[in-house]
Amino acid sequence: MNRTRVIFIVIVVAALAIVGLAALARLLSDQPSSPLVVDQRGPINVRVLTALPVYDWVNEAAKQFNAENHELDGNPIQVEIISMDGLSALGKFDRDEFGALPSDVDLENLTPEQERALERFPTAWIPDSRYLPELANVAYKERLGRDVFLTDGEYRARPIAISLFAWGVYQSRAEVLKERFGDVDWQVIHDAAITRGGWPELGGLPEWGFFKLVVPNPRKNVGGLAAMVAAAGEYYDSVAIGTAEVTDPDFQQWLGELMSSTTDLSGGSAYTAEDFALFGYSAGDGGQLLESDLLNNMEGIQTRWGEPLDIFYPKYVTWFDFPFTTWIGPETSAAEKNAALEFQRYLLSPEVQAKAVAYGLRPANSSVSVDQPDSPFTRWADQGVVPIVSRTEAMRSPDRDVLLALLRWFDLNVAQ
Amino acid sequence: MTRNKSSAGPWVVVATVIVGFFCIFGCVFALIVLNRDNSGGPGSGNVVVPNTDPTSATLTLAYSPEKAALIGELVDGFNQQKLRTDDRETMQIQLLELAPDLMVEEALSEAPRFQALTPDSSLWLDQLDRRWAAQQQLEEGAIAPSAVGESVRYAVSPVVIAMWDDVARSLGWPDQPVGWETIQQRAAADPEFRWSHPSTSQASGLLATLAEFYAGAGKTRGLTVEDATAQSTIDYVGNIERTVKFYGEGETAILDRIKAEGRDFLDAFVVQEHLVVNYNRDASAGGSPELVAVYPAEGTAWADHPLALLESSDLTNNQRATFRAFRDYVQSPEAQKVVLEAGFRPADLSLSLDGSPVSLANGADPSQPQTTLQVPGPAVVDVVQNVWQFTKRKANIYLVVDTSGSMEGEKLDAAQSALREFLNQIKGDQEQVGLVEFSTYVNNIDPLDTLGNNRADLERSIDNLEATGDTALLDAISVAYDRLQQEGDPERINAIVAMTDGRENASSVTLLRLRETIRRGNNSGVPVLVFTIAFGDDADYDVLQTIADASGGQMRQGDLETIRQLYRLLSSYF
Numbered sequence: 001m002n003r004t005r006v007i008f009i010v011i012v013v014a015a016l017a018i019v020g021l022a023a024l025a026r027l028l029s030d031q032p033s034s035p036l037v038v039d040q041r042g043p044i045n046v047r048v049l050t051a052l053p054v055y056d057w058v059n060e061a062a063k064q065f066n067a068e069n070h071e072l073d074g075n076p077i078q079v080e081i082i083s084m085d086g087l088s089a090l091g092k093f094d095r096d097e098f099g100a101l102p103s104d105v106d107l108e109n110l111t112p113e114q115e116r117a118l119e120r121f122p123t124a125w126i127p128d129s130r131y132l133p134e135l136a137n138v139a140y141k142e143r144l145g146r147d148v149f150l151t152d153g154e155y156r157a158r159p160i161a162i163s164l165f166a167w168g169v170y171q172s173r174a175e176v177l178k179e180r181f182g183d184v185d186w187q188v189i190h191d192a193a194i195t196r197g198g199w200p201e202l203g204g205l206p207e208w209g210f211f212k213l214v215v216p217n218p219r220k221n222v223g224g225l226a227a228m229v230a231a232a233g234e235y236y237d238s239v240a241i242g243t244a245e246v247t248d249p250d251f252q253q254w255l256g257e258l259m260s261s262t263t264d265l266s267g268g269s270a271y272t273a274e275d276f277a278l279f280g281y282s283a284g285d286g287g288q289l290l291e292s293d294l295l296n297n298m299e300g301i302q303t304r305w306g307e308p309l310d311i312f313y314p315k316y317v318t319w320f321d322f323p324f325t326t327w328i329g330p331e332t333s334a335a336e337k338n339a340a341l342e343f344q345r346y347l348l349s350p351e352v353q354a355k356a357v358a359y360g361l362r363p364a365n366s367s368v369s370v371d372q373p374d375s376p377f378t379r380w381a382d383q384g385v386v387p388i389v390s391r392t393e394a395m396r397s398p399d400r401d402v403l404l405a406l407l408r409w410f411d412l413n414v415a416q
Numbered sequence: 417m418t419r420n421k422s423s424a425g426p427w428v429v430v431a432t433v434i435v436g437f438f439c440i441f442g443c444v445f446a447l448i449v450l451n452r453d454n455s456g457g458p459g460s461g462n463v464v465v466p467n468t469d470p471t472s473a474t475l476t477l478a479y480s481p482e483k484a485a486l487i488g489e490l491v492d493g494f495n496q497q498k499l500r501t502d503d504r505e506t507m508q509i510q511l512l513e514l515a516p517d518l519m520v521e522e523a524l525s526e527a528p529r530f531q532a533l534t535p536d537s538s539l540w541l542d543q544l545d546r547r548w549a550a551q552q553q554l555e556e557g558a559i560a561p562s563a564v565g566e567s568v569r570y571a572v573s574p575v576v577i578a579m580w581d582d583v584a585r586s587l588g589w590p591d592q593p594v595g596w597e598t599i600q601q602r603a604a605a606d607p608e609f610r611w612s613h614p615s616t617s618q619a620s621g622l623l624a625t626l627a628e629f630y631a632g633a634g635k636t637r638g639l640t641v642e643d644a645t646a647q648s649t650i651d652y653v654g655n656i657e658r659t660v661k662f663y664g665e666g667e668t669a670i671l672d673r674i675k676a677e678g679r680d681f682l683d684a685f686v687v688q689e690h691l692v693v694n695y696n697r698d699a700s701a702g703g704s705p706e707l708v709a710v711y712p713a714e715g716t717a718w719a720d721h722p723l724a725l726l727e728s729s730d731l732t733n734n735q736r737a738t739f740r741a742f743r744d745y746v747q748s749p750e751a752q753k754v755v756l757e758a759g760f761r762p763a764d765l766s767l768s769l770d771g772s773p774v775s776l777a778n779g780a781d782p783s784q785p786q787t788t789l790q791v792p793g794p795a796v797v798d799v800v801q802n803v804w805q806f807t808k809r810k811a812n813i814y815l816v817v818d819t820s821g822s823m824e825g826e827k828l829d830a831a832q833s834a835l836r837e838f839l840n841q842i843k844g845d846q847e848q849v850g851l852v853e854f855s856t857y858v859n860n861i862d863p864l865d866t867l868g869n870n871r872a873d874l875e876r877s878i879d880n881l882e883a884t885g886d887t888a889l890l891d892a893i894s895v896a897y898d899r900l901q902q903e904g905d906p907e908r909i910n911a912i913v914a915m916t917d918g919r920e921n922a923s924s925v926t927l928l929r930l931r932e933t934i935r936r937g938n939n940s941g942v943p944v945l946v947f948t949i950a951f952g953d954d955a956d957y958d959v960l961q962t963i964a965d966a967s968g969g970q971m972r973q974g975d976l977e978t979i980r981q982l983y984r985l986l987s988s989y990f
Contacts, residue, residue: 209787282785300765
């Protein structure tokens with residue numbers, strides 16, 4: 001072999017050795033992500049706290065959004081969905097658990113701890129109802145002297161889907177209630193709940209036991225508070241409920257009798273509609289739950305328990321509008337805020353809104369209808385589901401004092 | 417030819433250098449990669465490797481024992497996927513078996529060994545949250561924080577009363593409603609009727625106890641603290657509990673003994689439905705089910721097996737990612753089929769139970785239960801758990817402790833710690849405990865007395881244990897046994913917990929004679945259960961097993977790491 005060939009081979013071997021050692025060094029490094037290639041601008045991460053009733057739909061949309069490689073100013077956007085009940089999220093904002101920066105912070109000189117804490121700061125929040133960000137604003141106004149969620153302008157909260165509370169009652173039980181009382185409303189449920197002889201006295205079968213109400217636990221699911229406010233609405237025949245109404249002893253006794261017919265007072269679960277389906281009539285004969293949750297579980301209930309639910313719409317209705325709410329503080333960058341808006345627009349697109357319907361949600365985009373042939377609203381029409389809810393009055397959003405008074409009452413009188 | 421021959425030499429050398437280089441490089445590379453992946457592979461079992469790495473994607477999951485097989489299979493399936501986080505760390509789950517009440521205790525401690533948990537019931541998550549919130553000193557009216565992060569369900573199983581088919585039929589099943597009250601009445605009327613439920617540290621045991629409190633209060637819902645603490649309720653529950661044969665460490669332990677001893681062991685016991693299903697699948701081999709799941713007429717409850725993340729400041733982003741990936745995995749169609757095949761009811765409602773193991777052929781009825789017992793609020797549950805400690809069947813227990821020379825040093829320290837733990841676990845002061853210390857002879861006896869009288873004396877005796885001499889195990893057990901027979905108290909559970917680390921070499925009584933004494937005594941006198949503990953590898957397993965078998969007790973193995981836990985576990989039998 002001539003000298004040129006030997007030199008050539010030595011050079012090749014040396015080059016391979018250098019590449020190999022570089023790879024080795026990278027593996028041994030404490031920073032495995034340190035690049036071997038030219039640095040790229042990283043993705044813009046959008047973290048969205050999302051209420052439980054829309055989580056499955058929003059999460060599926062986020063996966064599709066990420067797969068479609070959406071970009072903002074040439075940077076890819078990555079959306080992460082974090083499921084969290086609205087009340088839990090409100091509590092975290094109240095306690096400042098996400099770590100909002102003090103109003104006098106020097107943004108150019110954040111400590112490493114502050115920077116690390118901000119890595120998990122939520123970019124946006126989709127709570128159950130618009131009153132929750134308003135309540136969060138109250139806490140931040142006290143702490144920082146300003147709102148952190150806006151009600152107007154580019155970053156204002158925009159509903160991405162809506163749903164309302166409706167009665168879902170196992171068909172066999174519903175027939176007995178209708179036979180005896182003629183309708184299903186809070187007063188009927190109350191009367192059934194306090195019937196001492198249980199179902200046999202109401203005209204049902206002995207093995208059904210007592211009437212069992214399904215209502216979300218207000219400590220775990222904001223729907224529980226909504227249900228209690230709706231019950232108050234019917235009790236007082238009014239859409240506006242204040243502290244005086246919910247602290248009235250007669251009302252509290254009536255509510256206590258009603259709530260004592262729930263089967264699990266221990267507060268273990270936040271997923272009431274799922275419980276309703278998973279544990280069947282053993283855990284509840286019927287209850288007032290979010291229509292989307294009921295529709296989502298209708299097929300499963302039929303499969304597992306061989307009996308559908310009948311759906312009834314109450315006179316006093318509570319609507320959840322799931323507003324997409326962008327955090328406007330300095331904890332998230334302008335790019336993150338704008339990337340969140342990109343995702344919001346994506347959620348409101350007709351294609352994604354049509355998918356919301358498949359999850360039992362009513363679309364926020366009015367160009368999308370709910371009465372397509374394959375929609376759950378059509379499929380379960382025979383069970384009482386209607387595309388347009390008539391004869392109802394919408395409950396007004398309760399204020400913070402009403403919510404806290406109801407929570408306190410619940411803790412002292414039901415969840416003891 | 418010559419040219420070819422002469423040019424081959426350098427090429428061979430060069431080729432060898434290159435190949436050699438790549439071999440060495442490859443080996444080093446492989447070693448590094450293997451080291452990086454060695455973070456708890458499939459079936460990593462109970463070996464928990466502490467994590468201090470801020471990028472760690474290894475998540476330790478605490479699980480309740482009755483679903484060991486299912487969770488093991490799910491974790492293996494997940495780990496085998498070798499999923500990676502965004503920064504290329506391998507996602508791995510490690511398993512840690514813990515009783516649900518211990519999960520709560522450890523989660524509230526400063527350094528829990530796990531970052532996620534899957535107890536048998538959401539009840540424990542609620543208890544954890546409430547106790548954690550109570551530590552936070554919240555302002556009046558504040559929304560309480562939660563230590564439990566994201567949670568999902570992947571498997572559920574109703575709590576049932578398992579009975580032999582003929583026993584169930586003798587109670588009127590399936591034509592008549594059979595419930596908690598039926599069992600309680602039968603047990604009160606028939607001393608030969610043997611039934612058992614786990615302690616209240618498990619969901620099934622807690623439910624069985626709640627049913628007794630409801631019956632005692634004459635209610636079927638709306639149980640209050642006043643109801644649970646009324647003397648008439650306590651007396652009622654105490655009378656029922658006196659009919660319980662023993663409590664024991666849990667549902668799987670009962671099923672193991674049912675498998676080993678057949679129907680002579682118990683007539684009825686409280687377990688989750690999936691354990692009945694799986695027993696029949698193994699035992700009946702396609703024939704009629706031997707055990708049937710009776711869904712109590714008054715209502716039952718569900719073990720809902722939540723999978724939850726424990727929020728803490730030490731949780732890494734990668735561990736959170738691993739949790740979410742595992743959460744998605746256990747809810748996947750593939751995993752849900754595993755859940756169904758394991759005898760549980762899957763959380764995926766699209767999976768029909770028709771044609772599944774949850775069937776009449778396996779002793780279960782998929783259309784049941786029809787109604788549930790109301791689970792009261794947390795304060796009432798706490799009271800029931802606490803009051804039960806004082807109403808459950810009392811026990812006479814002799815602790816027999818080896819202090820021979822081989823116990824010297826860390827073994828004796830561990831044994832002392834374990835004995836203290838045992839006493840700590842027995843809350844009520846009405847239990848009677850004594851202690852027999854032996855080496856070459858029986859050196860010291862603390863006579864049986866209520867813990868209210870002798871707890872301090874026992875603790876002092878334990879503190880003063882010294883190791884020296886030979887091993888007179890049989891003499892010591894014989895002394896304890898004779899004393900329990902002299903006591904002759906049939907109302908209580910009578911038991912001996914005997915521990916040794918060596919071989920018998922100094923007793924005057926022989927093994928055969930002791931075995932006969934126990935057999936005869938248990939037939940003609942009060943039944944005394946002997947639990948024997950082989951401490952370390954040098955203990956005489958055959959002798960210990962023989963003594964345990966003669967009494968209907970158990971032989972268990974322990975070592976320096978497990979002896980404390982073992983004593984704690986045995987305390988659950990009393």
